[in-house]
Amino acid sequence: MISNRELYRLPWTLPDNAISWLEPTAMCNLACDGCYRENEAGSHKPFDEVKHELDIFQKYRNTDCISIAGGDPLLYPDIVKLVAEIKSRGLKPIVNTNGKALTKELLMDLKKAGVFGFTFHVDSKQGRGKEWKDKNEVELNELRYHYAKMLADAGDIACSFNSTVYEDTLQYVPELVEWAHKNIDIVHTMVFIAFRHVVPTMPFDWYAGGQKVDWDKIMYHSDTKRNVDILSTDVLAKVKEKFPEFEPCAYLNGTKKADSYKWLLSERVGTKKKIYGYVGPKFLELIMAGHHFIKGTYISYSSPKLNRMAKSAMLLLFPFDKGLRQATKQLLKNPIRLFKKTHMQSVLFIQPVDFMENGDQSMCDGCPDITVHKDELVWSCRLEELKNYGVFLRTVPKNNEKLEVE
Numbered sequence: 027m028i029s030n031r032e033l034y035r036l037p038w039t040l041p042d043n044a045i046s047w048l049e050p051t052a053m054c055n056l057a058c059d060g061c062y063r064e065n066e067a068g069s070h071k072p073f074d075e076v077k078h079e080l081d082i083f084q085k086y087r088n089t090d091c092i093s094i095a096g097g098d099p100l101l102y103p104d105i106v107k108l109v110a111e112i113k114s115r116g117l118k119p120i121v122n123t124n125g126k127a128l129t130k131e132l133l134m135d136l137k138k139a140g141v142f143g144f145t146f147h148v149d150s151k152q153g154r155g156k157e158w159k160d161k162n163e164v165e166l167n168e169l170r171y172h173y174a175k176m177l178a179d180a181g182d183i184a185c186s187f188n189s190t191v192y193e194d195t196l197q198y199v200p201e202l203v204e205w206a207h208k209n210i211d212i213v214h215t216m217v218f219i220a221f222r223h224v225v226p227t228m229p230f231d232w233y234a235g236g237q238k239v240d241w242d243k244i245m246y247h248s249d250t251k252r253n254v255d256i257l258s259t260d261v262l263a264k265v266k267e268k269f270p271e272f273e274p275c276a277y278l279n280g281t282k283k284a285d286s287y288k289w290l291l292s293e294r295v296g297t298k299k300k301i302y303g304y305v306g307p308k309f310l311e312l313i314m315a316g317h318h319f320i321k322g323t324y325i326s327y328s329s330p331k332l333n334r335m336a337k338s339a340m341l342l343l344f345p346f347d348k349g350l351r352q353a354t355k356q357l358l359k360n361p362i363r364l365f366k367k368t369h370m371q372s373v374l375f376i377q378p379v380d381f382m383e384n385g386d387q388s389m390c391d392g393c394p395d396i397t398v399h400k401d402e403l404v405w406s407c408r409l410e411e412l413k414n415y416g417v418f419l420r421t422v423p424k425n426n427e428k429l430e431v432e
């Protein structure tokens with residue numbers, strides 16, 4: 027359906043990346059089904075330790091933004107000070123939260139401190155309590171709108187949403203993509219992350235070094251058989267059933283598989299009423315290279331102001347990009363459209379760790395969500411392995427004596 031040769035490979039690498047992932051706390055006020063972090067009450071790191079982690083990022087990694095995650099970072103007592111610290115280092119602070127602890131007052135304090143954006147994780151398997159219990163993904167759009175409106179009212183803060191995609195919630199993704207379109211003026215990014223867990227049907231044994239580990243002691247495991255191999259291309263196919271014109275333009279491959287789409291990105295331009303089109307790979311290449319040339323970093327989140335400049339971008343850059351040319355044609359079809367507010371919006375599908383037949387684990391190549399552990403840069407999605415076993419776990423195919431460790 028898609029070919030990596032026709033998409034732009036995002037230029038992100040270990041030492042030069044758009045994003046870095048900081049966890050000041052592992053404490054959370056929800057219990058998401060697909061979470062890969064142990065919820066530890068009172069696990070707030072001392073502020074100096076968090077500053078030291080920022081130093082490590084800045085020593086090893088050229089980065090555009092810092093995703094402040096966790097746990098839920100809004101529970102971190104020094105969150106406002108932390109946002110100000112990140113901003114003072116010339117980086118964009120992005121708060122990755124479930125939103126539960128966000129009040130108007132805290133939002134204004136964070137804005138004053140220099141917050142650049144928020145990514146709200148909202149989906150139906152978070153145990154959000156009475157009001158949202160039994161609501162499906164589409165019904166949760168009411169909550170998403172509440173957060174998007176809060177940010178819009180505060181002004182000039184980038185707004186993104188994350189949802190984990192499970193076998194039974196894949197069906198809702200097209201409607202969420204449609205909802206995002208209807209709110210293109212205040213929702214800048216939608217991210218869908220395929221659910222991954224260790225499940226009993228996996229044909230592997232797990233090892234910490236030479237020591238065998240019980241699979242059901244791994245923090246992110248399910249006791250029952252579940253579908254843990256939804257691909258980003260499955261999510262794309264589902265969206266295309268409803269919106270055949272939907273097109274991705276850029277990707278990150280897997281470390282073990284060049285033609286897997288660990289991050290699959292689409293960028294669209296339009297108004298609340300009409301999507302004019304989807305930009306192509308050349309546009310993304312121009313934006314990434316241009317940003318790196320001018321600012322010295324690859325761009326991740328763009329400001330609402332920049333998103334509102336979609337029309338200027340179309341008129342300026344359409345000669346270079348086929349997708350943009352088609353979108354510009356739509357724009358110019360009706361001259362009244364030239365006077366309408368036009369926006370840009372990102373839709374991203376993420377496919378975390380994949381297990382190869384020989385036990386190799388394929389990660390996102392140029393992982394943007396790298397975090398700091400013991401002064402090293404490590405995958406945040408597998409941090410629990412380091413915390414509990416001191417090493418990343420290896421998977422060894424069952425009944426394969428040649429590969430097994432004594």
Ligand code: SF4
Nearest residue numbers: 378390393395406407
């Ligand atoms: S490798 Fe893991 S931490 Fe890195 S981007 Fe992929 S899922 Fe996220």
